[in-house]
Structures are given as structure tokens and as C-alpha cells.
Amino acid sequence: MKVLIVDDNTKIMAIAEVHLKKEGLEVLCVEDGKSALESARQEKPDLILLDVDMPDMSGFEVCQILKDDAELVMIPVVFLTAADDNKSRVRGLDLGAVDYVTKPFDSFELRARVRAALRTKQLQDQLATMNLELEERVDQRTEEIKQLLEQKDAFVNQLSHDLKTPLTPLVALLPMVAERTEDVESKKMLDLIMNNVDYMRNLTERTLQLAQLNSPEVSLRVEKVDLASEIRNTIESLSSVFKENGIEIVNNTTTPLDIEADRMLIKELIHNLVSNTIKYTNGDGVVTFESFLKDDNVEISIKDTGIGMTIEQQKRIFEEFYKADDSRTDRSSTGLGLTICKRIVENHGGSIRAESQGSGHGTSVHFTLPIRQSEK
Amino acid sequence: MNKEIMVVDDDPSIRSTVDIILKTSGYSICAVESGQGCLDRLREGFRGLILMDVMMPKMDGWDTIAAIEDEGLYKGNVICMLTAVHDPCPKLEKLTEYVMDYVRKPFTSEELLEVVTEYIEYVQ
Amino acid sequence: MKKRNIVIIGISTGGPKTLRGFFDGLPLLDASIVLVQHMIKCANRSLCATLNSLTEMEVKIASHGESMKPGVVYFAPSEVHLKLINNKMIQLVESPKVCFVRPAVDVTMKSIRKTAEDNITGVIMTGMGMDGTDGLSYIKSIGGVTFAQDEITSVVWGMPKSAIKTGKVDYVLPPEGIRKKLISQLGRLPG
Known part of the structure; x- marks a missing residue:
């Protein structure tokens, strides 16, 4: 391993060099801060032994520059300080040094501290390598999973x-x-x-x-769509079904609610959600539609007084092929309707959620769509 | 005049299905399993409504129509596509004048009969 | 002077079935309609006869040199392009195919001139390809009204989609909606 000694006092430097060579280390010596930085960049030492008191550029300044440099920050710095200078030691440690050795130094202490600092550095390096490997493996796995999903x-x-x-x-x-x-x-x-x-x-x-x-290749066919009139049309087209099932409609949406969206998908979204309110209301209920403008988004809420959902059902309701237990054998439901709704909303850059106060307490579905679609 | 119908499909169960539905409604029908078979029948003088599958081995529906056009065999005949592909491929763009309609599988017997009664009228 | 109404309808794959619904019970409109249907020639006559039996308007195969009258639907015959001279006289032209078809809607629509005395309407319905896209844009640019059929009712949503993409289409509607709008905008002929 390689140690860089920086000291304007060549005598001290020479002693340190001898002792560190005995440790089996490669030793580089420079006499000022500027050369220290140059050498650090070129040689990438495993440790820098840095004198605090130097003319032109102090050890602190050098340390500061090392710690601000992404490529050099990992090189541990051990300061050489005067024995009575407590303040300097504290400042050095605060600047990111790992240790200090007081001058004049005891050779055994110097060697022991250098060994300790190098051990830590070695462990750090190993950790960094392992981290890198781990990241690579995660990337690889992610790619594999992505490919599997595409294959699916x-x-x-x-x-x-x-x-x-x-x-x-x-x-x-x-x-x-x-x-x-x-x-x-x-x-x-x-x-x-x-x-x-x-x-x-x-x-x-x-x-x-x-x-x-x-599929990422299929893009939205964006045009101006009035959400309020789409909701009105859907309600109208299903009005006889609502009547048959004894469901009362309260439509509080304001009009117009113009957004940029794919009309066919929006029709599908609203139709799916409205059909669900009928499917999951067992007669004599109320379905309420509300709209809210929030900054650059429109939020629509569709609230029914139907059979509601348990907490478990609320968690999973948007999953592919998920069906609430009691509808598992229901042939009128594919378990894909809400997944499709979620996809439609997300493809528009919006979000959707379903809430219920529990089984038997009705369900509210809220979805938010941006008024404008960003150009892709 | 008893106008004939030809179904072109490599799948035997589709050929049988179309055959059963149309025979039940009193149409006379011939079934062939390839584009080549369709061309052979036309060369022999077939006149009528052609119900053409798109995805077939060797010669697909569009290639078959292109060959029909090349040989001038379309005269007096009407072609409708019968296919599981939702969107017609860009090859159709050049052949759009020769294709009257586009029926998607799976179709009901009513849907098939509606198309047949509509387009058999245009056969000369 | 009362304005003349001219409507140009372009339609392709799935057209005959769609037109049957569109013309069924259509009242006598105060307009000359040019109908461009991509199809083989031998079927022109029977489609015309069928449509003629469905509406109060007269549906006939357009002939060269004929002057358009209100209340009549001029069916563009196959294998030639149909142009209008001075927005009135029909000219049948044997020039090469445009957008792979003849007659092409684009050719007919682009033969229209902007005048003070004509109301121009362009309609693109079901069909593959992009014929009619340029024509409809052109009609919009000379102050005409433009329609395209919606996706759900189109057998193949190629031509309408292509036209809609230009942003020059005023109304995207099912055939029934286009029909209602035309009736209210054009008005009926007395008698």
C-alpha cells in the first residue's frame, strides 16, 4: 500500500519515511500542499500523512480540498500536529481526518496509527467494491425481471x-x-x-x-375532452339500468371540465367505474358524482352506497385478475376492469384510489387527471 | 341467380362454421384452405362474395388480394376480410378499393349473416 | 342570393354498410352531395340503387359534364377521379391513382374553390389509409366545415384518425351524429 507524507520539515519526513518503509509500505514524500494535491491525484495513495503547519498552504486547506473532491474524498488523512495544540487536532478531525499523530512522534505510535488507518481504509475499499457488485447485480436482476414481464x-x-x-x-x-x-x-x-x-x-x-x-409503443391519442359531458353521456346511456336497480343518481359535477386526453380511454374509464357502482349496489342506493378543480388537475369522485369493501379488498382491488372473495365465481366480472381503469389513468399521468368505510358501507372511487398532457 | 360465397381460411373449424351458418340460411358456399385455392377457384370462373382470412401460411390474405388484382380476377366479385387481427396491416392501404368490409373474429352468426346479406347484393 | 350547399363525403372499408345506415330515411336536404366510396366498379350500380331506395334524395352515378343540383347525391364512379369545375360542373378524369385509390377524396375536395356563394362541408368516414386527410384540411382552410367519424363506430378507423390528427376537423361524431348535424346545418328542400 502507498502512503503520502506531506511535511515542509524534511528531517521529520525522512524519519517517518524510514519507519513506514519498515511497515512494508510504499512511501511518497512531498514538501508542500500544492505538490501534495498533485501527488494525491496522480498516485491515489491509500493514506496521507499531513503536516498542519506549512507555509503557503496549510494542512487544513489541503485537507479541505481533498474532502471536497469526489475522487479524493475516500483517501484517509492523518494529521501531524504539535503536541500542545489541542485546537488543531479538533479542527483536523472536524475537517474529515481519521486520526492525528503529535510531533515529535514515537515511532511505534506512528506505525500503529498508520496501520489502524490503513485497515479501516482497506475495509472501506472492500465495502465499496461489494456495494458496486451488488448494484450491478440489482441492475442485472431488474433487467431480467423487466424482460420477463415483457415476455409475459x-x-x-x-x-x-x-x-x-x-x-x-x-x-x-x-x-x-x-x-x-x-x-x-x-x-x-x-x-x-x-x-x-x-x-x-x-x-x-x-x-x-x-x-x-x-405496451410502451401504444401512445395516447390526445384531444380536448369534456369530462363532465362524458360522465353525463354515460349516466344517460345507463339510465334504464339505474332505474331497474332502484339507484338514484346525484350528479354534482360542474361543466365544462375540459381536459386533454384520449377520448376512447376516458369513455372506457368512466363506463367501467359507473358499471361497477351498479354491479355492487344491491338495490335502492344512491350514486353521487362530484368534481373538483385542483391546480392543474381535475378530480372526479364517484361514491356509491353499495356493498363496500374490506381493508384487504381495498388494498388489492386494482391488481390484475383480483376479485373480491364473494365475486370470485362471478362470471360477469373478469377481475380486469379496475386494473384497466388504473392503467388508463396512469397513462394520462393521473392517479386513482378506492375507499370504503368497510363491508356494507359503500365505496368511493376518486381519480385525478391532469388538465394538460405534456408533449412527448 | 344463385350467388355463391367462398370462404378462404386455413383453419378447418372456421371453414366449417361459416359453411354451417350460411348453408342453414340457404346460401351455396365453397370453402378453400389457402390463397392459392382461392385463385384456382377464381380462374375456374367463380363469381360471388369472398370471405378472406388474413393470417394464412405461404400466401396471406393481402397477398392473395394483390394476386387477384394482378390477374384482374376481382371483376364481379366482392371481398370481405374475416380476421382475428384487430387492425388491418398497412398492406391493405393499397388494396382498400378491393375490400368492402372487415369482420373480426370471434363473430356471431348474426354478424356474419348481416355482412353476407349486405355485400352479396354487390356481386355482379 | 341564397347560398349553395355542397357536401363531399369520403368513405372506404366498411362503407356500404355504414352508408346504408347513414342514408336510411335521410330527408331531402338543400345540398348537392358528392359521395366518394372506394370500391370496385361492378358494385357501383347496386350500391347506388340501394342508397337511392333509402332516402328522399336522388342518388345517382355522377356523369361527366353534369351540373350539380340541390337535393341530389352524386356517386363518384370507380376508376376515375371526380373534380368539380366552379363548384358546380362534374368532370371525370382518368389521371393516376392518388393515395392508392381512384376516385380519391383528396382530388374531389381539392377541386373546390373558395367563393362567397358556396357553403362547403367535408366528411370523412370509415376506411383504411389516409385519403381525405389533405382534402379535409384544405376544406377547413377555405372556410368549410369538417366532420370525421368516431373510432367506436368505424369498421376501420384509418382515414378519420389520419384526418383528425391534423387538428382541422370540427366534429368527431358517429354517423348518426354527423347526419343530425348536417340536417340542422343544411336545412331541407321544400317538397
Whole structure:
């Protein structure tokens, strides 16, 4: 290992050099601060033994410069100070030195302190190397996971796509078979089969849609969209369903709420959320729509008086294919609707959350969308 | 005149499905499994509505239409695509005059019949 | 003098089925409509006949040298481009394909001139490719009104999307919406 000794007193320097060479160390000697910095940059010593009292540039100044330099900061500095100068020792340590040796020095003490400082330096170096390796491994793993996720998306995409052809005879022919069937039991069985075929069809379409939303190549088709009128249109198109289910609508959104967004995706988002309020309200409920303008964002809240969610459900509700326990076997739900909503909102640079005071206490979904889309 | 329908698809179950639905509604139909088969039938003098798959081995739907155009075999015939691909590939852009409609799989029997009744009218 | 209304509609893949819905029960509008449908020639006649049976307007295949009258839909025949001379007289031209098609909507739309006595409307509906994009921009630039079909109702959302991207489209609507707007903007002919 390499030690740099900096002292304007050549006699002291010579003694120190002899002792450190005995330790088996390579020793470099310079007599002033300027040469010390040059040597530190070129030689990258493992330790600097630095005299405090030097003309032109003091040891403190040199230390300060070393500690401000990202490439040199890791080199430990041990100050050489006068025996009675307590203040200097404190200042040196404060400046980032690891230790000090008082002059005139005891050779054994000097060697012991240098050994100690070098041990620490060695450990530090090892730690730094290990850290670097660890970072590299994390990067590598992250890349692997990213690739796996991409492969997963591509696989799911391909699979859903490939399912469309074998689904065709089922979708097209089963109703024809059902129509020709007189037997009541057989009709029941066919109904069951057709329900499941519809579900499969729905799942494939939803999955493809999600894969598209996840794909970085598919960009938003941004135009001016009035959120309030999109909400109004959705409510209107579902008004008979609301009536059938005894659900009252309170629409408190202000109009217009113009934002820059992809109209098709916004329609999908609102339709999904509004359909959910119907699905999860068991008759005689109220669904309330509110809008808030916050700086450069619009927040929409859709609150229902439906079946609500447990804390566990609230945590997982936006996960892919997650279904609340009691709807696990529900063929009308794919477990992808809210995941798609989340993707849509996030692709617009917004956020979405769902809250509930617990099972039986209704659900509120709030989403925030920026008024403007930044140019990409 | 009894106008014929030709379904071009490499998947036998799609060919059978289309065959069953259209025969049930009284249409006469022939099924071929490749673009080459489609060209052969046209050369033999087929006149009618062609329901064409897009993704087929060797010669895909677009290549087949390009060959139909090259040989001038489109006269009097009407072509509709029948495909699992959601968005038509840019190759269609050059052939748009020869393609009347675009039906996506999986289709219902009603959707298929709607397209057939609409476009069989335009066969000369 | 009362203004003349001229409407140019461009449509491609999925067109015949879409047009059937669009023209079904369409009242006698105070406008001359030029309809450019990309299709093979042999189907022109039956599509025209079908559309003619659906609306109070007269739907006919446009012929060379003909002067446009209100209340009539002029169907651009296949294999030639259709240009308007002085926004009135139909000229059928055998020039090369534009945007891979003939007739091209772009050619017809760009043959329009800006005048004080004409109200121009451009409509782009379902279809692949980008024919009509330049034409619609042009119509907007001479003070016309522009429409494009929305994604959900388009069989292939190519031409409308391409036109919308230019930012020169006034209304993005389903065919039913375009129709309502045209009826209210153009008005009906008496009789």
C-alpha cells in the first residue's frame, strides 16, 4: 500500500519515511500542499500523512480540498500536529481526518496509527467494491425481471389473440344449437356453456386491451375532452339500468371540465367505474358524482352506497385478475376492469384510489387527471 | 341467380362454421384452405362474395388480394376480410378499393349473416 | 342570393354498410352531395340503387359534364377521379391513382374553390389509409366545415384518425351524429 507524507520539515519526513518503509509500505514524500494535491491525484495513495503547519498552504486547506473532491474524498488523512495544540487536532478531525499523530512522534505510535488507518481504509475499499457488485447485480436482476414481464405481456397478448379463432365456432354455433334444442335440461346446460363462452370472450378482449395499455409503443391519442359531458353521456346511456336497480343518481359535477386526453380511454374509464357502482349496489342506493378543480388537475369522485369493501379488498382491488372473495365465481366480472381503469389513468399521468368505510358501507372511487398532457 | 360465397381460411373449424351458418340460411358456399385455392377457384370462373382470412401460411390474405388484382380476377366479385387481427396491416392501404368490409373474429352468426346479406347484393 | 350547399363525403372499408345506415330515411336536404366510396366498379350500380331506395334524395352515378343540383347525391364512379369545375360542373378524369385509390377524396375536395356563394362541408368516414386527410384540411382552410367519424363506430378507423390528427376537423361524431348535424346545418328542400 502507498502512503503520502506531506511535511515542509524534511528531517521529520525522512524519519517517518524510514519507519513506514519498515511497515512494508510504499512511501511518497512531498514538501508542500500544492505538490501534495498533485501527488494525491496522480498516485491515489491509500493514506496521507499531513503536516498542519506549512507555509503557503496549510494542512487544513489541503485537507479541505481533498474532502471536497469526489475522487479524493475516500483517501484517509492523518494529521501531524504539535503536541500542545489541542485546537488543531479538533479542527483536523472536524475537517474529515481519521486520526492525528503529535510531533515529535514515537515511532511505534506512528506505525500503529498508520496501520489502524490503513485497515479501516482497506475495509472501506472492500465495502465499496461489494456495494458496486451488488448494484450491478440489482441492475442485472431488474433487467431480467423487466424482460420477463415483457415476455409475459407478449405471451398473454399472443394467447388471447390465438384464442379468438377457436372461440369463433363456439360464439357462432352454440346459439344455433340452443335454438334447435327442445329438451329443457339440455337448454339449461347450453345456457351454462354459452355463459362461460361469453366470459371467455370477455376475458380475451380485456386481456388484450390491458396488454395494449401496458405496451410502451401504444401512445395516447390526445384531444380536448369534456369530462363532465362524458360522465353525463354515460349516466344517460345507463339510465334504464339505474332505474331497474332502484339507484338514484346525484350528479354534482360542474361543466365544462375540459381536459386533454384520449377520448376512447376516458369513455372506457368512466363506463367501467359507473358499471361497477351498479354491479355492487344491491338495490335502492344512491350514486353521487362530484368534481373538483385542483391546480392543474381535475378530480372526479364517484361514491356509491353499495356493498363496500374490506381493508384487504381495498388494498388489492386494482391488481390484475383480483376479485373480491364473494365475486370470485362471478362470471360477469373478469377481475380486469379496475386494473384497466388504473392503467388508463396512469397513462394520462393521473392517479386513482378506492375507499370504503368497510363491508356494507359503500365505496368511493376518486381519480385525478391532469388538465394538460405534456408533449412527448 | 344463385350467388355463391367462398370462404378462404386455413383453419378447418372456421371453414366449417361459416359453411354451417350460411348453408342453414340457404346460401351455396365453397370453402378453400389457402390463397392459392382461392385463385384456382377464381380462374375456374367463380363469381360471388369472398370471405378472406388474413393470417394464412405461404400466401396471406393481402397477398392473395394483390394476386387477384394482378390477374384482374376481382371483376364481379366482392371481398370481405374475416380476421382475428384487430387492425388491418398497412398492406391493405393499397388494396382498400378491393375490400368492402372487415369482420373480426370471434363473430356471431348474426354478424356474419348481416355482412353476407349486405355485400352479396354487390356481386355482379 | 341564397347560398349553395355542397357536401363531399369520403368513405372506404366498411362503407356500404355504414352508408346504408347513414342514408336510411335521410330527408331531402338543400345540398348537392358528392359521395366518394372506394370500391370496385361492378358494385357501383347496386350500391347506388340501394342508397337511392333509402332516402328522399336522388342518388345517382355522377356523369361527366353534369351540373350539380340541390337535393341530389352524386356517386363518384370507380376508376376515375371526380373534380368539380366552379363548384358546380362534374368532370371525370382518368389521371393516376392518388393515395392508392381512384376516385380519391383528396382530388374531389381539392377541386373546390373558395367563393362567397358556396357553403362547403367535408366528411370523412370509415376506411383504411389516409385519403381525405389533405382534402379535409384544405376544406377547413377555405372556410368549410369538417366532420370525421368516431373510432367506436368505424369498421376501420384509418382515414378519420389520419384526418383528425391534423387538428382541422370540427366534429368527431358517429354517423348518426354527423347526419343530425348536417340536417340542422343544411336545412331541407321544400317538397
